[in-house]
Structures are given as C-alpha cells and as structure tokens.
Amino acid sequence: MDDKSPTRDFTPFGDNKPLSTESDTRETLRNAAKYRDAKKYSDYFIVDLDTHHYETNSWTEIVDFIEDPVLRAEAQSFKRHPDSRLGPVLYHANGGMFSQSVSGRITHSNLTPGEKLDDKSVHADIVPLRRAMDSFGIDRMILFPNALLQVGTHPHVKTEVNLAFAYAKFLTEMVLPGDPRLKTMALLPFNDPDACVRMIEMYGDHPSVVGFTITSARFNPVHDNRYMRIYRMLEERGIPLSFHAGFNWSDGYMSQLDRFISMHALSFVLCNMVHLTNWVLNGLCERFPKLPVVWIESGLAYIPFLMQRLDNEYLMRQSEAPLLRKLPSDYMRDMFYCCQPMERSNTKLLQATLEAMNAETQLLFASDWPHWDFDAPSVITDLPFLSEQGKRNILGETARRIYRKL
Numbered sequence: 001m002d003d004k005s006p007t008r009d010f011t012p013f014g015d016n017k018p019l020s021t022e023s024d025t026r027e028t029l030r031n032a033a034k035y036r037d038a039k040k041y042s043d044y045f046i047v048d049l050d051t052h053h054y055e056t057n058s059w060t061e062i063v064d065f066i067e068d069p070v071l072r073a074e075a076q077s078f079k080r081h082p083d084s085r086l087g088p089v090l091y092h093a094n095g096g097m098f099s100q101s102v103s104g105r106i107t108h109s110n111l112t113p114g115e116k117l118d119d120k121s122v123h124a125d126i127v128p129l130r131r132a133m134d135s136f137g138i139d140r141m142i143l144f145p146n147a148l149l150q151v152g153t154h155p156h157v158k159t160e161v162n163l164a165f166a167y168a169k170f171l172t173e174m175v176l177p178g179d180p181r182l183k184t185m186a187l188l189p190f191n192d193p194d195a196c197v198r199m200i201e202m203y204g205d206h207p208s209v210v211g212f213t214i215t216s217a218r219f220n221p222v223h224d225n226r227y228m229r230i231y232r233m234l235e236e237r238g239i240p241l242s243f244h245a246g247f248n249w250s251d252g253y254m255s256q257l258d259r260f261i262s263m264h265a266l267s268f269v270l271c272n273m274v275h276l277t278n279w280v281l282n283g284l285c286e287r288f289p290k291l292p293v294v295w296i297e298s299g300l301a302y303i304p305f306l307m308q309r310l311d312n313e314y315l316m317r318q319s320e321a322p323l324l325r326k327l328p329s330d331y332m333r334d335m336f337y338c339c340q341p342m343e344r345s346n347t348k349l350l351q352a353t354l355e356a357m358n359a360e361t362q363l364l365f366a367s368d369w370p371h372w373d374f375d376a377p378s379v380i381t382d383l384p385f386l387s388e389q390g391k392r393n394i395l396g397e398t399a400r401r402i403y404r405k406l
Contacts, residue, residue: 019107022114025128025370028107029135032376039381041137045396046377047406048136049338050244050296050366051129053143053175055167056091058125061174063089065166071159090163091147092154100260106372122178130179132369136376139396140406142210143171143184144296149246152218157191164189168203176208183405185211185242190218193226200233210403211239213296216271217246223282231288240292240336240402245272272298273306276332280310283323285331292402294336297368301343304356307332333358336402338366339380339394341373351385360390364399 019028026033055062063075075089100106117127133141148167154160164187176182186203188196196212203209212234214222234241245268248254253270257263272295279285279293310328314321324331337357344350354363368374380386380394400406 020114021107022116023107024115025131026135029132033135033137035376035378036135036137039378041377041381044137044377044381044392045400046136046138047140047142047365047396047399047403048133048138048367048369049142049294049364049399050340051132051141051143051369052146052371053125053129053171054370055145055170056147058123058170058174059089062166062170065169065173066090066162067165068158068162071162090159092150092156092159100372102372123175125175126178126182128370129182133181136367136369138181138367138377140181140183140399142403143176143182144213144244145187148187149215149244150217150248151187152190152215152220153248153250154191157189161189161192161195164195164199165202168199168209172203172206172208183208183210183403185209185213185240185244188212188214188230190214190220190227193230196227196230197233200230200237200239204233204237204239207405210405211242211294213242213244214275215246216243216275217248217267218271221278222275223278223284228287231284231291235288235291238290238404240294242294242296243272243275244296245269245298269298269302272296273302276306276335277310280328280331281314281321281324283321285334286323286325292336294338294364294402296338296366297340298337299341299343300337300339300353300357300363301349303332303337304353307356329356333362336362336364336398338364340366340368340375342375342379344379350383354383354386360387360393361398363394365395 060079063072066072066075071090078089115128117124119127122130129141129143132138145167148163151160151163154163168186171184176184186199186209188199190196200212203212231241247263247267248271249257249263249267251267251270254263254267257266276295307329310332314324314328318324321328342350354360357363365377365380367376377395380391383391386394
C-alpha cells in the first residue's frame with residue numbers, strides 16, 4: 001500500500017519547550033518522531049487499531065445529524081445559549097472520582113484543546129489526528145469516540161440509537177473523507193438489535209467503515225438470541241466485530257474502588273472478560289466460525305488467566321458448554337486482541353502471554369492515542385523475542401488481512 005497522504009511531514013516541529021494544553025501534537029510527539037526515523041518505520045505497514053477522536057470537541061456539529069427531530073431540537077437548543085457550557089448534550093456519563101490528567105500533569109489527554117489548527121482545507125478534527133499519524137509513522141488510523149464509549153449504559157435506548165447514527169453520519173461525511181488513511185469501526189447501538197441491523201445495512205459497504213464495534217461497558221448478554229442476526233450479517237459480509245472496553249465506575253463491583261488507578265486497572269478488563277466468556281462458552285465461535293472478533297483496550301495480561309481458568313472449569317463441566325468442540329483456550333487463540341495497554345513490568349510474563357495467545361498471528365497494534373497511557377509502535381518493534389515477520393504482522397499485516405478496506 002503506497003497511498004500515504006501527500007501532506008505527510010516527518011520533520012520535527014518547533015523548539016524544545018515545556019508542554020501545555022496549547023502544545024502542537026508534533027511537539028508532544030517529538031521523541032516518537034525521532035524513534036520513528038531511527039527504527040525506519042517507513043519500511044513497515046502500520047495500522048493503529050485504536051485511536052480516540054474527542055467527539056465532544058465537535059458536539060455542536062454532531063447533534064445536527066440526530067435523526068429524531070425532538071432529540072435534535074433539544075440538543076440544538078443549547079447552541080442558542082452562548083453563556084452556557086455546551087457539554088456532550090444527551091450523553092449519559094457514569095459517575096466516579098477520576099482525573100485522567102493526574103491533576104493537570106498530563107497535558108495532551110484531550111487532544112490539546114488550545115492547539116493551533118492552521119490547516120483550513122480539512123475539518124479541524126483531522127489536523128491533530130494527521131499530525132499524530134505522521135509523528136508515529138502510522139499508515140492507517142482507526143477512530144473510536146471517547147465519551148460515546150459509555151453510551152451502552154444510557155438509560156434511554158432511543159438516545160443511544162440516535163447518538164450512534166448521528167456520530168456515524170458525522171464521521172463519514174465530515175471527517176473521514178478528509179484523509180483516506182482515517183477509518184472507523186462504527187458503533188452498534190446494541191440495546192436495539194433492529195437498529196444494529198440498520199447500522200450494518202447503511203454503513204457495511206462504506207469505504208471508511210472497516211468494521212463495527214460493541215461498546216463493552218454495558219450489561220447485555222452477547223449470547224442473547226436477539227443478536228444472532230447481527231453476527232450472521234457481519235459474518236456473511238466478511239466484516240470484523242470488535243468489543244471496545246471502557247470504564248464503568250457505577251458498576252456494583254467497581255463502585256467499591258476509591259481511586260482512578262484501581263478502577264482503570266480492573267474495569268477495562270472486567271467488561272471484556274465477561275463478554276468474551278459468554279461468547280466462548282455459549283458456542284458463538286462454533287456458530288460463527290468465520291466472523292473475526294477483536295478485543296480492544298483490555299491489555300494482554302488477562303488472556304492467559306482466562307484461558308487457564310475457562311479450560312479448568314470446562315474440563316470438569318463440559319455438559320454446560322455443549323456446543324464446544326475444543327478447549328475454550330483454543331477458541332480464544334482464534335480471536336484477535338489489541339496490544340494496548342501492553343503490560344511490560346515483567347518481560348518473562350509478557351513473553352509467555354504472547355506465546356499463549358499466538359501473538360504473531362493474532363495480536364494487533366493499537367496506540368490508544370491521545371489517552372494518557374498510549375503506546376507507540378516501539379512497544380512491538382523493541383520486543384526481542386518476536387520474529388521480524390511477527391512484528392510486521394502485529395504492526396499492520398494481520399490487520400490488513402482481516403480488515404479488507406485498509
């Protein structure tokens with residue numbers, strides 16, 4: 001693939017100076033750009049499976065795409081009150097005490113709201129994303145929203161549906177056409193299976209929509225018969241399905257935690273573990289064997305634990321999982337996982353984890369930019385125990401194999 005944007009700029013930007021909320025993305029990622037050149041990332045095809053678009057920065061535009069006229073009018077009414085602070089109107093946030101910026105010490109976690117966006121030829125949201133792509137040396141960037149990752153806990157299903165469609169329409173009409181390297185996995189309004197079917201029918205063939213995602217911060221059993229039509233549609237079309245983790249501090253177990261570090265360590269893992277366990281033990285891998293399933297932003301340390309735990313239980317109670325024809329861990333090895341955030345405090349454990357999951361064919365690179373715990377491609381290229389082809393697969397070749405529109 002050689003259709004990199006002609007605007008790609010590998011030149012380090014600006015002088016060294018303290019970073020702030022007004023810093024240029026290229027300045028924030030200056031060291032990443034130096035590493036990119038030193039490691040010759042131009043020789044790799046790199047796909048970032050998880051970059052976050054801060055949709056609330058463009059919320060006044062997004063609400064114009066809301067289909068329901070009453071909800072649209074409610075959201076638009078805030079525009080007529082310039083003295084009010086327009087947050088993500090209609091959005092439902094679960095509570096909790098958290099500060100991802102660590103009391104302001106991390107300055108880039110909101111796409112530097114004061115950054116000068118001087119390129120007027122494209123939508124403003126594209127500019128910092130393009131700068132990040134160029135700084136990291138990334139060839140394709142798959143966008144996910146930020147606040148909307150919690151839409152699965154919204155108490156009003158109609159609002160979840162309308163926000164999912166409004167965001168998809170905004171992205172595909174206003175943002176993604178501005179740079180062919182930008183793609184997305186559209187949100188499925190999973191609380192309404194019929195709306196999910198309509199989402200797939202509307203965007204399944206869109207060139208910028210490479211797959212669909214279920215936000216994992218929700219309480220829907222993925223094996224419910226209401227969803228089987230959705231999975232069949234995706235399988236027949238050869239379109240991957242992803243589960244994107246998120247925090248849910250209002251969950252009964254999570255609400256016991258009193259620090260962001262505790263919630264972040266557990267919540268992003270727990271939600272995907274529950275959905276993955278239901279997916280495997282209810283035989284969905286057997287029912288939809290050709291559907292690529294991707295698990296995003298739960299790290300990797302939980303994978304060998306869950307493999308061993310499910311295998312142990314299955315060998316004692318096989319009658320409760322009658323559709324399975326092999327061990328749960330074997331089905332897990334057929335799935336795909338994003339590396340972020342890669343737990344690297346113990347190299348031996350990391351190596352064992354990657355071996356257990358067949359990482360050289362099943363792992364996908366994700367940066368999670370611009371979140372505070374983002375990873376650069378170096379988390380893969382610097383691993384001494386991966387083969388050269390394995391690194392290339394993880395950085396982009398495996399993604400190119402399962403996402404046909406890259």
